[in-house]
Amino acid sequence: MKEVVLEPVSQPECGLVAEVVSCDVFAGRSRKEIEELEVYAGNRRRKLGDFFSVSGSAADSPEETRIVIAGSVERTKWIGRGMSAGEIVVEGSTGMYTGAWMKGGRIVVKGSVDSFAGMMMDGGELVVQGDAGDYLGCAYRGEWRGMRGGSIVVHGNAGSEAGHCLSGGRVTVKGRAESFAGVRMHSGLLVLGSAERRVGAQMTGGSIVVLAETELLPSFELIERVTSPEIEGVRFEGVFEVYAGDLAERNAKGRVYVKVE
Amino acid sequence: MKLVLKNGYVFDPINGIDGEKMDIFIEDGRIVEEVKGEAEVIDCSGMVVMPGGVEIHSHIAGGKVNTARLMRPEDHLRNVSPRTAITRSVCGYSTPSTFLTGYAYSKLGYTTAFTAALPPLMARHTHEELHDIPMLDKGALTVMGNNWLVMRYLSEGRIEHACAYVAWLLRATKGYAIKAVNPGGSEAWGWGRDVRSLSDRVPHFDITPREIISGLMEINERLSLPHSLHLHPNNLGRVGNVSTTLETLELTREVKPSRERQVLQLTHAQFHSYGGDSWRNFSSAAESIAEAVNSSDRLVLDMGQVVFGDTTTMTADGPMEYYLSSLTGLKWANKDIELETAPGVTPFVYSEKSPVSGVQWAIGLELALLVREPMKVMLTTDHPNGAPFFTYPKIIGWLMSARSRERVLNSLHPQAQRNTVLGSLDREYTFQEICWVTRAAQAKSLGLENKGHLGAGADADVAVYPVNPEETDPSREYEKVERAFSATAYTVKAGEVVVRNGEVVRVVSGRTLYVDARVDGELEREVLADVDYYFKRFYSVNLANYPVQEVYLTSPQAVKVDAGVR
Numbered sequence: 005m006k007e008v009v010l011e012p013v014s015q016p017e018c019g020l021v022a023e024v025v026s027c028d029v030f031a032g033r034s035r036k037e038i039e040e041l042e043v044y045a046g047n048r049r050r051k052l053g054d055f056f057s058v059s060g061s062a063a064d065s066p067e068e069t070r071i072v073i074a075g076s077v078e079r080t081k082w083i084g085r086g087m088s089a090g091e092i093v094v095e096g097s098t099g100m101y102t103g104a105w106m107k108g109g110r111i112v113v114k115g116s117v118d119s120f121a122g123m124m125m126d127g128g129e130l131v132v133q134g135d136a137g138d139y140l141g142c143a144y145r146g147e148w149r150g151m152r153g154g155s156i157v158v159h160g161n162a163g164s165e166a167g168h169c170l171s172g173g174r175v176t177v178k179g180r181a182e183s184f185a186g187v188r189m190h191s192g193l194l195v196l197g198s199a200e201r202r203v204g205a206q207m208t209g210g211s212i213v214v215l216a217e218t219e220l221l222p223s224f225e226l227i228e229r230v231t232s233p234e235i236e237g238v239r240f241e242g243v244f245e246v247y248a249g250d251l252a253e254r255n256a257k258g259r260v261y262v263k264v265e
Numbered sequence: 266m267k268l269v270l271k272n273g274y275v276f277d278p279i280n281g282i283d284g285e286k287m288d289i290f291i292e293d294g295r296i297v298e299e300v301k302g303e304a305e306v307i308d309c310s311g312m313v314v315m316p317g318g319v320e321i322h323s324h325i326a327g328g329k330v331n332t333a334r335l336m337r338p339e340d341h342l343r344n345v346s347p348r349t350a351i352t353r354s355v356c357g358y359s360t361p362s363t364f365l366t367g368y369a370y371s372k373l374g375y376t377t378a379f380t381a382a383l384p385p386l387m388a389r390h391t392h393e394e395l396h397d398i399p400m401l402d403k404g405a406l407t408v409m410g411n412n413w414l415v416m417r418y419l420s421e422g423r424i425e426h427a428c429a430y431v432a433w434l435l436r437a438t439k440g441y442a443i444k445a446v447n448p449g450g451s452e453a454w455g456w457g458r459d460v461r462s463l464s465d466r467v468p469h470f471d472i473t474p475r476e477i478i479s480g481l482m483e484i485n486e487r488l489s490l491p492h493s494l495h496l497h498p499n500n501l502g503r504v505g506n507v508s509t510t511l512e513t514l515e516l517t518r519e520v521k522p523s524r525e526r527q528v529l530q531l532t533h534a535q536f537h538s539y540g541g542d543s544w545r546n547f548s549s550a551a552e553s554i555a556e557a558v559n560s561s562d563r564l565v566l567d568m569g570q571v572v573f574g575d576t577t578t579m580t581a582d583g584p585m586e587y588y589l590s591s592l593t594g595l596k597w598a599n600k601d602i603e604l605e606t607a608p609g610v611t612p613f614v615y616s617e618k619s620p621v622s623g624v625q626w627a628i629g630l631e632l633a634l635l636v637r638e639p640m641k642v643m644l645t646t647d648h649p650n651g652a653p654f655f656t657y658p659k660i661i662g663w664l665m666s667a668r669s670r671e672r673v674l675n676s677l678h679p680q681a682q683r684n685t686v687l688g689s690l691d692r693e694y695t696f697q698e699i700c701w702v703t704r705a706a707q708a709k710s711l712g713l714e715n716k717g718h719l720g721a722g723a724d725a726d727v728a729v730y731p732v733n734p735e736e737t738d739p740s741r742e743y744e745k746v747e748r749a750f751s752a753t754a755y756t757v758k759a760g761e762v763v764v765r766n767g768e769v770v771r772v773v774s775g776r777t778l779y780v781d782a783r784v785d786g787e788l789e790r791e792v793l794a795d796v797d798y799y800f801k802r803f804y805s806v807n808l809a810n811y812p813v814q815e816v817y818l819t820s821p822q823a824v825k826v827d828a829g830v831r
Contacts, residue, residue, distance in 0.1 A: 146338035
């Protein structure tokens with residue numbers, strides 16, 4: 005595994021569009037070529053090297069490449085967009101759309117991620133040790149077919165609409181998720197440490213596990229009580245109430261498991 | 266400016282030229298017999314030369330097109346392309362931006378396009394959008410099948426007044442022809458209802474869909490308009506709707522054509538050729554529709570072909586769109602156009618795995634293959650309802666190759682094979698027939714005398730496709746044919762090369778065609794008094810703000826008709 009280190013030098017006042025920060029793009033490029041990669045600060049075309057000092061070198065393949073961002077880059081957006089392999093480690097926090105359309109590999113953010121992290125993800129792994137903004141693992145604006153595969157784990161809390169239109173894969177928020185987690189989800193697994201109101205609104209399929217009591221919409225119906233169930237291939241310890249929903253939707257086959265003991 | 270297209274294989278069915286090696290001469294935006302002196306010469310040897318494509322039915326501008334754009338941001342992720350020195354930044358697939366619409370049609374060799382539905386109240390907006398569609402000559406079909414004044418005059422038997430109103434409405438909206446969509450049904454939708462047969466009564470109007478359709482055909486012929494009535498019949502997309510469609514086509518027997526053309530264009534015929542009595546035994550009824558067209562000289566149709574994939578449906582048939590969205594559970598929007606119509610919009614995915622989509626795919630092709638005379642068939646997808654127009658080359662491949670159709674058919678649900686006859690059809694279109702169904706038939710149907718052919722005096726709109734008809738067997742090499750039809754070697758618009766090797770090299774704005782039909786002045790004054798009353802009593806806008814002025818049109822070109830209606 006070869007490593008490229010990006011040391012943040014400055015961040016523009018408006019967002020920095022840096023979808024080039026991806027192992028697929030870095031692989032096979034020299035340090036100089038990586039510095040020359042094109043980024044946008046607002047509507048201005050700039051070079052990656054204007055904002056980061058680059059050291060180390062990339063491997064020939066993305067699988068063998070690791071990118072380390074040695075600091076916080078809260079204004080840098082689209083890190084790891086569409087990445088298929090390799091690893092990105094961020095020592096601090098990132099901006100919006102981290103890991104969007106990711107297909108493989110791994111992104112670890114030691115701080116927090118802004119909104120739309122893991123949007124439309126198809127595979128791979130996104131780990132956030134801090135908090136996530138709104139729309140964690142969501143569908144693109146207007147799209148009803150959302151994240152299809154891969155896994156997102158957030159150790160802290162998440163904003164509203166985590167797992168929006170989830171259509172596969174697994175999203176875990178160990179802390180608390182704000183309103184409308186799993187809204188319009190179709191399949192896959194969403195695990196929440198605790199959740200604010202309206203979990204699973206308009207869901208038609210898939211499973212949501214809430215590891216604390218929560219207030220469900222009246223369109224969810226209690227169907228049974230189970231002990232230590234296996235849900236989408238994962239075993240959860242404890243006693244759970246199982247709700248079917250969202251019955252306001254046609255042919256809804258969703259399940260919400262709420263831990264009660 | 267003089268141009269010679271040298272040595273191409275020319276297809277021009279209207280003038281009886283079928284793949285002859287010859288030169289096309291162009292001067293000052295027109296085709297001429299020959300040019301003298303200095304001229305730019307383009308070598309077209311080994312390539313197919315056809316008149317510029319004419320699109321007759323495509324939702325490219327208007328209120329619901331823009332609603333669809335707002336509704337589908339996810340569609341804008343496709344075809345994203347930054348601006349160049351001459352072209353604007355573009356995006357979109359089923360809801361492409363106006364600029365992309367122009368560039369993409371031009372790359373396919375099209376030089377003229379008619380937007381399928383212009384609700385009168387949205388006319389100004391529609392023309393503002395057409396203004397931003399470059400590369401093409403444009404026109405719009407004005408929607409009238411649910412118009413209060415049309416229905417009132419017809420129900421009262423005041424046909425002359427109806428004619429005068431329609432003539433005024435075409436001028437006010439700068440429209441080119443009369444379009445009717447689910448006649449009576451979209452009005453009923455205002456009351457949460459629909460009409461399901463030609464004999465249903467329209468709520469609050471003493472009229473039936475049958476009377477509206479017959480009335481509009483009669484108005485059209487009395488006014489002697491260049492195009493016929495352009496009809497989206499009742500019951501679009503419903504199982505077993507073929508009986509409604511056939512009954513509708515029967516109505517043409519009573520109508521005498523005023524010009525040498527059809528009296529009715531059955532638009533997106535695929536959506537109206539359904540047999541069976543439930544989705545379980547949903548089947549093709551293309552044979553009976555094709556038979557009706559074969560046995561009549563008053564009918565033409567366009568295909569409304571379905572191509573598998575993700576698209577957006579949009580039509581001035583609000584109840585149908587609501588019905589569709591309740592089948593799919595996907596997002597839906599309705600637009601109420603007061604006193605005039607009620608369009609709806611919803612996304613749709615045609616899936617190879619779905620028996621219904623499979624049958625729909627087969628029906629469009631069956632219609633094109635079963636109607637014997639290619640001048641009665643037009644290639645459309647009802648863009649974007651059956652598929653976006655970007656798929657035209659694929660459809661050309663299917664028409665020209667039984668083998669390529671078979672490959673798709675074999676991959677479909679067994680119901681799609683069982684309930685259609687496509688597998689038994691071995692007809693394969695020739696280049697000449699492709700020329701008919703993509704431009705010549707459209708020009709004839711629309712009454713565009715200077716388009717769809719390459720005779721002297723025609724508009725110098727030409728498409729040159731990089732495929733050698735003498736060395737290519739489309740039946741086997743359909744992929745090569747598809748590639749050739751997806752990007753022209755040259756597109757010539759009004760005598761200028763605008764696309765070269767599939768790239769836009771020059772941006773032009775094109776003209777806007779509309780019909781200026783005149784009737785007796787006294788009659789018109791009486792009608793305008795009624796119009797004035799309707800505006801004061803019912804409309805939310807002032808009459809003075811309603812008609813669209815020529816300044817909104819790019820290079821307006823009026824087609825003058827004096828029908829002598831008294």
